[in-house]
Amino acid sequence: MNSKIQWLLSLVIAVCSCATASPEKPSDKPATPYDHHSFERVRARNLTPTASIKENVVLRDATVMTATGEIIENGDVWIRDGKIIAIGADVEATDAQEVDARGKWVTPGLIDTHSHLGVYPVPYVEALSDGNEATAPTRADVDAIHSVWPQDPGFFAALQGGITSMQILPGSANLIGGAAVTLQMHPAVSSRAMLFEEAPRGLKMACGENPKNVYGEKGGPSTRMGSMAGFRAAFEEARAAIQAEEKFELQMGTWQANEGKEVDKPAEPARDRGVETLMAVIRGEVLVHVHCYRADEMIQILELADEYGFSIRSFHHAVEAYKIRDILAKWDVGVSTWADWWGFKIEAFDAIPENAGLLTEAGARAIIHSDDPVGIQRLNQEAAKALAAARRSNIVISDDQALRWITANPAWALGVDSVTGTLQEGKRADIVLWSAHPFSVYATPELVFVEGVREFELGKTKPWSDFSQYLLPEETR
């Protein structure tokens, strides 16, 4: 079998095995005595009330931008039970509430692969700053979901901009910052109620200036070579742990087959949650996202991953990705970048606004991300700027391709492209109705459905964050 297909298949299995909602268990893995270590993100019961109405609605006569390559003029989109039931002209929608969308645009819900909402919430005060467990350069044991404060006013602001799901990551102080989590945009008492259940696990890693700046005087790494040594040490440990586990499995098998005595029962290897996470990475069960600006460093990270037998799902920021776009296309690595951020540090000095356009032209998966509570509110404008830069330099990019930078491609990077990211029958009803073409600066989301739930309606939905309540006396508003 083609090795790539095999790899993709293993990934699909991995996706299924992590989906808490999915009843399937990977059949090729025998139950082992230490199954209780298996890494379910949250095993406690979901205490958050999430009752919400999945509406039966049809949007009529809009320009439907599907992000599949097709743009339908005067198209209808019918959603029911949280799914897209039908798209096309004159859809017959049984018992559906009709929405006149003439002169308006419909797109998939926007997806941001790189956000710190909740972990670096507003207001920016030390007491709420929970994004970097900067106590050691390798903290694969921590999970961003435990830092997400669902009352961050930034969530509602992002929803107003058409965001229906996003990946929340730990910061980039650490080489291995911890688990990243994909959330969907629902109001919630705890972050658990925002969990995008079909999403596989993610891991945040970082190279370049940040880790060495943070740890330069705190025991290292203080150099890029120190950082690489740190990565290697961590993955060596994980590899050794896999070998120890497999050895234990063999011994256990033998012991069970021979009906051995209790005193001879092989000792279970010691476990560590961080090491387990990296073991899962090597096994292809985790999507790895690496904060990395420079082309040479991306190559080093790809080589590191290749050596330890795993894949990089996407590079983040990656302002020099255009320099190695052929390699990124060939290795099928996603690239999350900005439209016009540059020059704030030396590893961002070579950023060019054509980055996304050149990547797309080369067949790589370009993504426009925000990394910012302001930018996440207008990813459509950011994509439009990157599109304009590409067109100015005669790179041919269609509106649909540019829309994929903020919908289908981020869905792929987060491993949820089979359920969202495009407007297709059977997919989740993550949908935005825009007042104008989404690449216009004047376009505003009028309706946002998240899994068929009307989470935002312009002029009607009030900010849900507790922090936003009565911050100012009534008469000043």
Place this chain on the structure above:
Amino acid sequence: MKNTILFLCLTLWATPISAQVMLKNGTLHTVSGEVIPKGNVLIGKDGLIEAVDTVVIPPAGYEIIDCEGKIITPGLIETGTSLGAVEIWAVDGTKDAKFDSDLIRAAFRISDGINPNSTVIPVVRNGGVTSAVTNPYGGLVAGQSAWIDLMGTHAFLTQINPSVALVASFGEDAAKAAGGTRGATALTFRELFDDVRFFQKNQRSFDENRSRTLSASRLDLIALQDAISKKTPFVFNVDRASDITAVLALSKEFGIHPIISGGAEAWMVAEALAKDKITVIVQPLQNLPFSFESLGSRADNAALLEAAGVPVIISTFDTHRGGALRQYAGNAVRAGMTHEGALKAITLEAAQAFGMQKTYGSLEKGKIANIVVWSGDPFEPLTQVEHVFIQGKEASLETRQTRLFEKYRTLQRRGEPAEKTADKPVETPKD
């Protein structure tokens, strides 16, 4: 004023002779007057606007640029950056916008550190920005802001006025610098301005060492005295409504002419601001409570201020991305500001607030020919910048970024990229 004249003289002396250009049949957003649906702009040899009209007869000797279907505006003015004084924020040696050792540094002039060859200038220019107010920051009085034109390459051409404003702060950061409280900030300002008054009356005694100790250095006092007597504006970085009120009171008390910069909660005191025609520099994307002094942040701040009759300037407050100014203005419109108001907020209003309106900010005969030709509505991200004129001369749209793009337009490779091997299953231990 002497400085301004000197710089203008040097500017005129050093300006390369601008080509005579006719921008023909564009839609002219003059800002000072009505929109002219089909009009021409003539740029003279002296780098000034020679005519703005609808006459179609092309004068002899003029290069004609057909602007049919295009929009022509004055060059945009970004007032909230440290352009030219910061190359890379995270590289210490390239930052000349902050003087760390003192709370009061009115004599600090950012113009002394402006590098006209900065790679940031052409990138910002590509967004249709032709002039900038470049600002110092930090402390209570950070220093003097300069007005620059974004032609780059020559200090005399770039720096038009080394001292268009003084920058000060009032709020959380200022309180921290002043000793922990807003009261301490106000007290420090009062002491300072009281000393400036004393200095004005007793400079000779002071110079002869026959005066009490004053709270700022001699050059700071001179700079402040000049500022107060000449009404050079004081740009106050301030967000909370009550802090804005405090700044207005302090300004009245000492005869200062304030400009409110940031002004997250300015909409709450719009009436007072409108009454005294106090200009507010707004960042229209700021709609989140980033701190406890900006709890009232809202996207329609600019729109509310405009409606109340407050002069509004729009800024990105971002040095490297100052070229996104037009997008910020577009977002102000999206939140309810008028299109005319938003365009004025990044042209004439900016010139007006910094005393440069006689030569900048609109398409008017006799003004400096800082002009941009756009493919469409300047606020739309898909609109392209087609021509930029600065001091009558067409500016290059080449940047370090366009050079990198050209360099990597095709990828030079000496071999094929390696194959991925990671698909192999993990080796199992043999024993």
